[in-house]
Amino acid sequence: MVGYKSKLVEQIRLPSRAQRERALEEAGYNVFNLPSDDVFVDLLTDSGTGAMSDEQWAALIRGDESYAGSRSFEELESAVEEVMGFERVVPAHQGRGAENVLYGTLVSEGDVVPNNTHFDTTRAHIANQGAEPVDCPVDDATDPDAEGPFKGNFSIERARAVVDEYGAERVPVVVQTITNNSTAGQPVSVENTRRVREFADEIGATFVIDACRFAENAYFVTQREAEFSDVSVAAVAREQLPLADALVMSGKKDALSNAGGFVATDDERLYERCKQRAILYEGFPTYGGMAGRDVAAMAVGLREAVDEAYVADRVEQIQELASMLESVGVPMYTPAGGHAVYLDAGALFSHLDPEQFPGQALVCELYREGGVRGVELGRFAFPGTDRPELVRLAVPRRMYHREHLEHVAETAAAVLERREEVSGLEIVSEPEMEEIRHFTATLEPITS
Ligand code: F0G
Numbered sequence: 001m002v003g004y005k006s007k008l009v010e011q012i013r014l015p016s017r018a019q020r021e022r023a024l025e026e027a028g029y030n031v032f033n034l035p036s037d038d039v040f041v042d043l044l045t046d047s048g049t050g051a052m053s054d055e056q057w058a059a060l061i062r063g064d065e066s067y068a069g070s071r072s073f074e075e076l077e078s079a080v081e082e083v084m085g086f087e088r089v090v091p092a093h094q095g096r097g098a099e100n101v102l103y104g105t106l107v108s109e110g111d112v113v114p115n116n117t118h119f120d121t122t123r124a125h126i127a128n129q130g131a132e133p134v135d136c137p138v139d140d141a142t143d144p145d146a147e148g149p150f151k152g153n154f155s156i157e158r159a160r161a162v163v164d165e166y167g168a169e170r171v172p173v174v175v176q177t178i179t180n181n182s183t184a185g186q187p188v189s190v191e192n193t194r195r196v197r198e199f200a201d202e203i204g205a206t207f208v209i210d211a212c213r214f215a216e217n218a219y220f221v222t223q224r225e226a227e228f229s230d231v232s233v234a235a236v237a238r239e240q241l242p243l244a245d246a247l248v249m250s251g252k253k254d255a256l257s258n259a260g261g262f263v264a265t266d267d268e269r270l271y272e273r274c275k276q277r278a279i280l281y282e283g284f285p286t287y288g289g290m291a292g293r294d295v296a297a298m299a300v301g302l303r304e305a306v307d308e309a310y311v312a313d314r315v316e317q318i319q320e321l322a323s324m325l326e327s328v329g330v331p332m333y334t335p336a337g338g339h340a341v342y343l344d345a346g347a348l349f350s351h352l353d354p355e356q357f358p359g360q361a362l363v364c365e366l367y368r369e370g371g372v373r374g375v376e377l378g379r380f381a382f383p384g385t386d387r388p389e390l391v392r393l394a395v396p397r398r399m400y401h402r403e404h405l406e407h408v409a410e411t412a413a414a415v416l417e418r419r420e421e422v423s424g425l426e427i428v429s430e431p432e433m434e435e436i437r438h439f440t441a442t443l444e445p446i447t448s
Contacts, residue, residue, distance in 0.1 A: 002309040004398060007054065014040040014371045021368065028442025029364050029425055031373050040371030041404045043393040046339045048094070048252035048259060050397030053304060056256065056297040063293025066286075072296035073286035076262070079299040083234065083306055084211065085242035086264035088271040090278045091288025091295060095212060095250025096121040098261040100281055102248050105273045106173050106206055107131045112166045115175035115210075116154035117141070117182040120381060122175070122210065124435040134162050135385075141183045144333040144344045144388050149224035151335075152180030152217075153192040156199050168203040177210040178217040178240070182377060184390060185213070185318075185337020187220035190228065190240045197243045206270070209244035212253040215305040216338030219315050234306040246270060251294075253339070256301030256397055259294045314338075318395055320402070324409035330416055339394055343412070345378065346389035349422055354379055356424020356446060359389040362415070365422055366391075370411025381438040423447070 015023065015038050027033035036042060042049070052060075064071040073091065080089045092098040099122055107113060109130030115122065118133045126133040136158035140146035154176045163171055176196050178188040193209070200207035218236035221228050228236050241247060245267055251260030263274050275285045282289040290298075304310055315338050322336035331347035349358040359378035366372040375381075378389035393408065415422075423445050430441035 002313050012040055020371055024364055024368055028428065029360070029444060030442055031363055031367055031375070032439050034367070034373065038371070039373045041400065041408055042373050043395060043408065044373045044375050046253060046394040046396050047250065048257070049399065050256055051399045052256065052258065052297060052301070055304070056300045059296040059300045060293040063291065063296040065292040068284055068286055070286045070292045070295065072292040072299065075299040076295050079302045080262070080264050083237060083302050084214070084247060084264060085238050086247060086266055088265050090263040090271065090274045090285055091290060092261045092263065092278060092282045093289030094252055094259060095248065095261040096125065097282050097289055098248045098250070098263045099125040101274050101278045102208065102246060102263045103129055105270065105277050110170060111172055112162055112170050113173050113175060114159040114162050114171065116152060116177055116180050116188065119177060119181050119210070120435060122177070124433065127435055136162070137183050141186070142388055144347070147334060150187055150189040150192060152178065152183050152186030152188045154188065154196050156195055159199060163203055171203055171205055173208055174200045174205045175208045175210060179213045179220070179338045181213070184333040184342040185340050187217045187224070187338060189225050190221055190236065191225065193240050193243045206246065207244045208246050208248060209241060211241060211247045212250045213338055214241060215254040215311050216315055218306065219311045220338060233308055233311050237306055251298040251301070254305045255298045256304055257294060257298040260290045260298045262288065314397060321393065321395065321405045321408065324405055325412055328409055328413035328416065330412045333388070333390060340392045342377070343391040343393065344388065345391050348416065348419060351420065352424045354389060356426070357443070358424065359391050360425050360443065361422055362391045364425070365415045366411055369414045370407060372408050372411045376438060383434050383437065
């Protein structure tokens, strides 16, 4: 068992109901537009929002800011090799920078890219290359009520249908996202990763793992996949990740840092090509858009992420939030994910039409009721898809305590209580690129 004691505190406060009402209106009913000072419990994302350890803060001080040949980069290389099993690392300022580097190298106009489920930035980067992102989740992935140990898995059957339709030459890359963020943070089994490896070999594609939450995934594997019941989280990661040809990583998740990301591979040619593109978009390949100190903190965080006690505590905190919400009767996607609980806004607001964005309406109500900020991952974030109306409550790593989670459950219970009064929303303004509209679009309540 682990716990944390505080060395530093930050005061947070709950604005009054009137202030919350005003803030919501001023934000155009889009919580990405809220000032964080107006948020009490911030579950918008687990990305870059966690608390760093004292060891990471110490590494920050020791960070080497040299433009080239930074010692901090050597530390990162050795952590990536030890924890993830890859020798070549191209750093980037965050995960989407790494996506730009990798997919900009591998994907061309007219290509088709299967992924168990694309995250928004991944989808946008594939589309930005003129290629088509195709989701290949397993059948029960979109059923919030189905039980299953690995609902995040990649459906080989669906991906094979994509190849049959377009031809293997148009499918240069196959991606597996672990855990599967857009499918409620569900894990992926090692068995499924092995099958994707075989499939990629069969069609001659490069196999990429989006490893953002690899440690949380490995923890689920130790709990749910019989072959790994006596294996450490670190050993699972070393088994699963090297099955890919390349990793794309956001250090802001399972490297426990506030910034950073990278591509990792053992393929010399791919490494060289990524490195050149990274120089163009990210920076010299020993810092990649990060400060040297952030590279150093990420190297330490990567090792901490596979610490058995840390990751058990982490995933169990999410399960604790899920059981609190369940006990007050809030419908949610089951089972709980590794980094977040996903509320089922479609079931909660069954009186609202999916076109009226019930997910976004729930996001607004959670803020209005208790200053809690979540994020919609339904049709507002993923236009044109037939997804369940989910609202993600992502828990930052090592930051909140039981009392914060209790406040979230009480807030959700209060919203549940007056669910019939809640109206839907309509979009007032939106940006040109549909794939990223949820970050900046503004909405208003439907009054008639
Ligand atoms: N891939 C996945 C699966 C992600 O969840 C994210 C980010 C990225 C790539 C991009 O990484 O943010 O460092 O550029 N997800 C965050 C979230 C933003 O809230 O889920 P990034």
